[in-house]
Amino acid sequence: MRKFVSAIILLFLSVALQAQDPHFSQFFSSPLTLNPAFTGKFSGTWRLAANHRDQWPSIPKAYVTTSASFDMAILKSRIPEGDVFGVGISGVSDQSANNTLKLNYGSLSLSYHKALDDDGYNTIGAGFQGTYSSLGIDVTKLTFEDELTQNGFQPGTSPDVINIALNGKNRNYIDVNAGILFSGSTDGENNYYLGVSMYHINRPKVSFLDKSWYLTGRVTLHGGGTLPLSDVVSLSGSVIHQIQNKASETLVGAAVGLNPSPGSENPVNVYVGSWVRFKDAIIPYVGLEFGSLRIGASYDINTSGLKAATSSRGGSEFSVIFIKREPGYTGIPCPRF
Numbered sequence: 001m002r003k004f005v006s007a008i009i010l011l012f013l014s015v016a017l018q019a020q021d022p023h024f025s026q027f028f029s030s031p032l033t034l035n036p037a038f039t040g041k042f043s044g045t046w047r048l049a050a051n052h053r054d055q056w057p058s059i060p061k062a063y064v065t066t067s068a069s070f071d072m073a074i075l076k077s078r079i080p081e082g083d084v085f086g087v088g089i090s091g092v093s094d095q096s097a098n099n100t101l102k103l104n105y106g107s108l109s110l111s112y113h114k115a116l117d118d119d120g121y122n123t124i125g126a127g128f129q130g131t132y133s134s135l136g137i138d139v140t141k142l143t144f145e146d147e148l149t150q151n152g153f154q155p156g157t158s159p160d161v162i163n164i165a166l167n168g169k170n171r172n173y174i175d176v177n178a179g180i181l182f183s184g185s186t187d188g189e190n191n192y193y194l195g196v197s198m199y200h201i202n203r204p205k206v207s208f209l210d211k212s213w214y215l216t217g218r219v220t221l222h223g224g225g226t227l228p229l230s231d232v233v234s235l236s237g238s239v240i241h242q243i244q245n246k247a248s249e250t251l252v253g254a255a256v257g258l259n260p261s262p263g264s265e266n267p268v269n270v271y272v273g274s275w276v277r278f279k280d281a282i283i284p285y286v287g288l289e290f291g292s293l294r295i296g297a298s299y300d301i302n303t304s305g306l307k308a309a310t311s312s313r314g315g316s317e318f319s320v321i322f323i324k325r326e327p328g329y330t331g332i333p334c335p336r337f
Helices: 002-018 158-166
Strands: 046-055 063-074 084-096 101-115 123-137 171-184 191-199 218-228 233-244 247-258 268-277 281-290 293-302 313-324
Touching: 084 123, 101 171, 233 268, 247 281, 268 293
Parallel strands: none
Antiparallel strands: 046 063, 046 313, 063 084, 084 101, 101 123, 123 171, 171 191, 191 218, 218 233, 233 247, 247 268, 268 281, 281 293, 293 313
C-alpha cells in the first residue's frame, strides 16, 4: 500500500510541478510576474497592481490564481536624469484542484534602467527578483484505491499513511528570476518595448518525498507598444511567447483605446480588444481607465480539444492597476499593454 500511495503522490506532483507556472491572459497587467525588469518602469510615483483568474469554471476551483504587486522608483535625485532605479514587492496565491495543491510565494524585485538619450525616451534596463515559495498539498481532498469499495466510497487509510510520509510540512524553497527590458519612444507620445525574462534560474528542488525533482526554468519573450492615432483614438498591442519544460504558449492581440474627453486632467479611456492564445483560446478584453486607475476584464473562450470538457469556458480574469501621479505630472511614455 505504501508503494501505491507514494506512486500516486509522485505522479500527481510530477504533473503539477513540471507544467507551466501560474499565468495570466492579461499578462500586461501583472508586470512583476512577467519580467522583473518592469519594476519601477511606469509613468508615475508608485504603482499598485492586482489580478485574479478563475480557470475552467465548469470544473469547480480547477485553478484559481491571485496576484498583487507594489513598485516604485527610488533615489531619483541621486542617479542621472532619465535613469530609473526601481524596487518592488509582489505575491501570488495559486490554488489547484479545489485547494488540494496550494502554491504561495512572495518576491522582492530590483531594477535599473539606463537612459540612452538626453530626453530619456529610450532606455534599457535589467531586473532581478528573489522569491520565497511555499508549496503544500491537502491529501484529505484526494480519493484513493482503497476508498472505492463495492459499497461505494468508504474512508480508507491512504490519507493517514501519506500524512505520516509528508510529516504535515509544506515544501519551501528560494527562487531567483531576472529579465532585460528595452523601452523606447520616437516622439514622447508613442511607446514600444521588447523584453526577455527567465524565472527559476537556480532550478530549486521541489519534492515531497525526497525525490530529485527540480523546478524547470521558464523563458519569456515579450513585446508591444502603444500608438496614438489621434487625440481620441489609440492602438495598443502586445505579444508573448513562453517556454517551460516541454510546454509553450504564444499570445498575441491588440486593443483600441477611445478617449471621449481629450485634454482633460482626468481622462476617461475605454479599451476594447482581443488576444489569442494559439491552439487554445480567444480572449476578448475590455478596460476602463479613470485618471490613474485602470481596470480590465477578459474571458478565455476555449477553442482547443478541452472545449468539450470545459463547455468552451476557459476562464474569467480581472485586473486593477493604480498609478499615483502628482498633479500636473507629465512623464515619459512607458509600457502599458
